[in-house]
Amino acid sequence: MSPDGGRAVGAPVLERQSRSRLRVIDCDVHHALRSPKDLHPYLSRRWREHLDTYGHRHPVPFVGSSPYPKVAPALSRTDSWPPDGGPPGSDLAFLRAQLLDRYNIEYGMLHLLTPQGMDQRNQEFGTAICRAVNEWQYENWTQKERRLKAAIVVPGEDAEAAVAEIEHWAGNPDFVQISMVTHTIEPLGRRRYWPIYEAASRHGLPVGLHTSGFNGHAISGAGWPSYYVEEQHEVALSQQAVVISLVCEGVFELFPSLKVVIVEAGFAWVPSVAWRLDRQWARMREEVPHLTRPPSEYIRKNLWFTTQPVDEPERPEDLRAVLDWLGWDRVLFATDYPHWDMDNPEFAFKCRMTDAERRMVYSGNARAVYGLA
Amino acid sequence: MARHVVATVTEIPPGARKLLTVAGREIGVFNIGGEYFALLNRCPHQGGALCKGPLVGLVTSREPGRFDYSRRGEMLKCPWHGWEYDVRTGQSWCDPDDVKVRLYKVSVEPGEAVARGPFVAETFAVSVEQDYIVVEV
Numbered sequence: 291m292s293p294d295g296g297r298a299v300g301a302p303v304l305e306r307q308s309r310s311r312l313r314v315i316d317c318d319v320h321h322a323l324r325s326p327k328d329l330h331p332y333l334s335r336r337w338r339e340h341l342d343t344y345g346h347r348h349p350v351p352f353v354g355s356s357p358y359p360k361v362a363p364a365l366s367r368t369d370s371w372p373p374d375g376g377p378p379g380s381d382l383a384f385l386r387a388q389l390l391d392r393y394n395i396e397y398g399m400l401h402l403l404t405p406q407g408m409d410q411r412n413q414e415f416g417t418a419i420c421r422a423v424n425e426w427q428y429e430n431w432t433q434k435e436r437r438l439k440a441a442i443v444v445p446g447e448d449a450e451a452a453v454a455e456i457e458h459w460a461g462n463p464d465f466v467q468i469s470m471v472t473h474t475i476e477p478l479g480r481r482r483y484w485p486i487y488e489a490a491s492r493h494g495l496p497v498g499l500h501t502s503g504f505n506g507h508a509i510s511g512a513g514w515p516s517y518y519v520e521e522q523h524e525v526a527l528s529q530q531a532v533v534i535s536l537v538c539e540g541v542f543e544l545f546p547s548l549k550v551v552i553v554e555a556g557f558a559w560v561p562s563v564a565w566r567l568d569r570q571w572a573r574m575r576e577e578v579p580h581l582t583r584p585p586s587e588y589i590r591k592n593l594w595f596t597t598q599p600v601d602e603p604e605r606p607e608d609l610r611a612v613l614d615w616l617g618w619d620r621v622l623f624a625t626d627y628p629h630w631d632m633d634n635p636e637f638a639f640k641c642r643m644t645d646a647e648r649r650m651v652y653s654g655n656a657r658a659v660y661g662l663a
Numbered sequence: 664m665a666r667h668v669v670a671t672v673t674e675i676p677p678g679a680r681k682l683l684t685v686a687g688r689e690i691g692v693f694n695i696g697g698e699y700f701a702l703l704n705r706c707p708h709q710g711g712a713l714c715k716g717p718l719v720g721l722v723t724s725r726e727p728g729r730f731d732y733s734r735r736g737e738m739l740k741c742p743w744h745g746w747e748y749d750v751r752t753g754q755s756w757c758d759p760d761d762v763k764v765r766l767y768k769v770s771v772e773p774g775e776a777v778a779r780g781p782f783v784a785e786t787f788a789v790s791v792e793q794d795y796i797v798v799e800v
């Protein structure tokens with residue numbers, strides 16, 4: 291695809307060299323299948339035929355499409371289509387050049403958005419898809435590029451199968467977290483998901499929750515929005531519901547060492563959610579006696595937030611106030627490459643930061659959460 | 664400031680563009696209906712390669728449910744977050760006073776003038792029969 295609108299002549303413009311020596315751990319990188327058939331080698335004959343015959347079926351009436359128009363083809367930067375073909379994120383060499391090398395990325399955390407095994411209505415097929423995706427990630431991405439780290443993708447609606455998938459990969463250093471979709475059948479704090487949190491805690495693996503999945507409900511609780519500009523914001527609302535559920539159901543009481551990373555919802559909303567929860571907790575504590583501490587304490591102890599899409603207040607310094615409350619150790623820098631709303635590590639934060647704060651946000655916090663060397 | 668010869672006029676027909684590096688800066692030269700404009704290839708928002716973005720029109724609306732589409736091909740949309748810039752002025756649509764992309768002066772010079780100089784034209788064999796696009800950087 292050429293966005294050049296006609297004849298573009300002359301020498302190709304070279305990408306600028308990495309100017310800063312700031313080391314970056316990018317906590318949200320999207321790789322992609324070149325073709326749905328890429329999973330064939332990792333599926334049994336039965337599921338290969340199932341995939342070819344029935345395809346993926348999610349709890350929404352949209353097949354091969356999403357409920358919202360997206361702002362750009364493949365949701366991506368228009369300059370991220372690999373020159374040798376395939377969708378954005380499907381070409382490792384191009385991803386290396388355009389992201390890892392260009393921005394001095396020390397590690398990139400992979401989050402595959404489609405296909406989602408957890409979202410399949412046929413749960414056995416979903417379990418097979420998760421395994422296939424994990425094998426595909428391992429062979430084609432993390433083994434070929436040591437800077438990339440994968441998430442163990444699990445069929446979270448079937449906790450037993452999910453735990454089996456965790457047991458299969460845990461201890462493999464290429465997999466540094468567990469991932470589930472966020473638009474689930476029940477809110478993610480509910481009991482049915484607890485065995486997954488137990489396994490995650492036992493293995494010391496964070497659970498990375500990237501906004502994704504379909505559960506048949508509108509993304510907001512207020513009915514179906516009309517425009518993508520609405521949906522884009524309501525992603526953060528849906529992640530707020532995830533945070534509230536995890537806290538209020540007592541997940542962090544039961545699994546005090548559990549680490550949860552909320553991916554792609556920004557973070558400036560976190561203080562107001564925490565303040566309101568604390569206030570309600572003080573009044574209604576006896577309804578949730580299992581919460582022995584104010585909700586904000588769990589939020590600042592067990593949860594981390596990736597920065598993208600970074601909030602851009604008119605007065606950039608306002609963001610510092612948010613980070614001061616939240617704790618500079620709570621946020622993990624992410625680009626969301628190659629998606630259209632990607633943040634550039636060199637320009638994403640317009641507020642002042644000390645060197646120590648910068649190191650924490652851009653790499654130190656992620657190194658600690660994911661236990662990276 | 665020097666005047667750089669960057670292309671022959673036939674190289675960039677209406678609707679087309681040329682990306683090049685002039686004095687260490689990446690610049691996009693656009694032909695909008697026969698007029699030439701040169702912009703820095705760097706979006707003031709987060710540094711996206713602005714001059715690789717699509718040229719679009721301007722959609723405006725007087726009230727919900729009605730829209731106008733005008734200025735076809737005169738707005739440059741950043742390939743990253745989609746901010747729109749007026750190619751003629753470099754101003755962003757959403758914040759025209761504060762967010763602007765750097766514009767460079769462009770002129771068209773006949774071959775004889777270019778041959779006489781002073782111009783920077785390292786990569787060109789200048790012929791008097793041609794007209795050239797000159798950018799001041």
Ligand code: FES
Nearest residue numbers: 706708709711741
């Ligand atoms: S970098 Fe151009 S719109 Fe953000």
